[in-house]
Amino acid sequence: MHALSLLAVLLPLVSPLVAANLHSQCDCRTWTDSPEGGEWGYNRDLTRWLCYHVYTNTASWSEDYGRCVATVEMFDGQPWEDKCVEVGVKEGYYRFDRDGHPITNVNPIKVGAATGHCPNRY
Template sequence: MRAYSLLALLLPLVSANVHAECDCQTWSEGGQWGYNRDLTHWICYHVYTNTATFMDKYGRCVATQSALDGQDWENKCVQYGTQDGYRAFDNKGNPIESGPLLKVGAATGHCPDRY
């Protein structure tokens, strides 16, 4: 009985996809896959406002309250990168509100570490 209780406690931890930091990788027609600083910054600024911060030095969104869910992060990279659009940022870290929203051909999330 105890083994089943322990398994029930540990199973969510094994299947969890949680990370301390994440960024977005994108592709546009005629180009190659690569890191997208503005999309990463936008998601951190726009979606994870109270739970993470964009670390300019590393160019990644870093969790400040609790870990970032990797699947949710990837879904947001795809959603804002290819569908909803995102803004570029000025050198002071503010979104540039003028002009159309930016979009890419394809996007994916990248979360290099695990808790």
């Protein structure tokens, strides 16, 4: 009986640590159709737009990694993936010029399917 009471007390403290899937860097992938059936591929522009537009104060774009890198706190993988889908499929995103500025004088780009990718690196 005491074991169950102890578990009930500790579970709320431990569950957020177990539930969070934290990563130091993330990118977005989009689906590309092909005659062979299609595949998921890295989408540099969508990744960079999320980093620039959504995670402005908590992350920075890394040319070296081609990913958004956490600067304040680690990324939780599920919200990152949700944003890849929301922005890539529903809202749209923009490409960047050679100087790193978004090209927003055109219609936003939208894709049919998107997902997040956060490698397990710290």
